[in-house]
Amino acid sequence: MTALTPTAPSRARQGTAGWRGFGPLLRTETRVWLRDFAAPFFGIVFPTLILVGVGFAIPGMRDPMVEDVPPGSVWYGLTPIATYLPTVIAMAVGTASLTVMPVTVATYREKGVLRRLSTTPMRPQGMVASHLVINAGTTVVGVALALVVALLAFDVATPTQVGVVLLAFVLGMCAMFAVGMLVAAVAPRASAANAIAMSLYFPMLLLAGLWTPGPIMPELLRQIGQFTPLGAAGQAMTTGWFESGFPLLQCVVMVVWTAVLLPLAIRLFRWT
């Protein structure tokens, strides 16, 4: 017998028994997680803060674009802050999936929480799953809050294709949480997870248009961005919100990232 990872055989036969107590686990983790100020704050309030900050602090963000944009363009008459909304949503996805979730999981690994769990009938996968749920939930809440504020404060138009925006949002979450899972899988320590996550987070935000949203994104950045998970999410949501047509390339890109990274993350995941 070789030195197999001990969780491999148990994973195969755990069936449903390994998930008894998942409800209490999710509840307890959520409650404990809410006690940390930073993580819930960044997940829930940060997108709205950015939106409001940019909307009110930068001059002209709330003025309809009529001068630099040709009248036939889809951007004509929109406010810059409205075109910024898909980017803010993408940022919310990126923040939860990259800066919060991997660090939480890596911390649990470093502190031996996952190892401790693996001695109980609950599988450590349950802990990872609970934090995927918590962070996905936070993202949804954070995005909803930003949307409500955007509607109230900036009178942002509703999407032209709601279904496309929703699809892009879900696919973007899948792709970005797959990236986050890979970081969580390979980072030996919380500090390493944080370092890796940050070195991905900021370039991804750039490519998702945090500094050059929608219409003002340089073509080169847009070309590169459409092949990254967060850039594709931002572009696909922008298309669904303001344009016509289906962002096929971007959606395929997000599906491919998920399909490649998620199995890789599961394969590489270390419980201790």
Added chain:
Amino acid sequence: MADPIVEVRNLRKTYGAKVAVDDVSFAVQPGEIFGILGPNGAGKTTTVETLAGLRSADGGAVRVLGIDTLRDPAAVRDRLGVQLQESSLHDKITVAEALGLFASFYDDAADPRELMELLDLADHADKQFARLSGGQKQRLSIALALVGNPQVAILDELTTGLDPQARRATWELVERVRDTGVTILLVSHFMEEAERLCDRLVVIDAGRVVAEGSPAELIDGLEGGRTVVVRFATDDAARGRTLLADVATRHPDVDRVEVSDGGLEVAVTGTPRVLFAVVPALAEADLVPDDVRTVTRTLEDVFLAVTGRTYDPQAEREPALAGEGDRS
């Protein structure tokens, strides 16, 4: 004797060229506190982690509660409690939350409140993990190992880092837990702990069992008999040394004498009857010593006898380091 509740036969585990466990066998009877003792890196933790189904083995057989945990680790988790070294919890989870959460994983869990009473944690139920003292954290860790109502509990180095008072309190708790019917596997590098707590034990050194038995059996089985140390006042020291050296040459129960502490102390070693040789000789010469004490032999002497080395818990290299990647 009943069927063993835990049985390990010829267990072997290597990490590349490094042998963590060479050949370990032992059997634990129901209701025992069974010790696995040895210096750091001897292979104790690897042994118990393997029998708990957390690691694979390269050879040998393991049965816990009749289950082959090498083949089917999941089958035993509901009835085996494990307290691991260096595993902690989220800083902000409270004692009650942690116990309630872990209880929810088990088929037939213990009442967390009763466990908190048993382990003196009831007053700290709402305290967050990071705010617990070392002893409280350790007691919580034991409680978590017991919350599934296990038939067997593995406690690994449970008093490391505790002050002597907390350590003794923890020992009492372990006995209390055993009295509730749980069989306990106690892993320790701390000889005094094993001597105090264990009904039987194995001493492991460099991945092999070097001694097995109850602490009393092992100590009584030592060669070299017993030592009496006699301390003299400065004025009597010269006479005392001569007298006891003379006793050594003519008395059958005395093997040797050793002088220490600038000539004030004389250690007389011989058979268990050595005291009977020393005291009459002193009485006859009317030589009143300042102090007489018999040297208590411990499991450390057993270790010395079976390995030829003085027991140093930190002496060994850590073979487990090589296996870090394999632990996953």
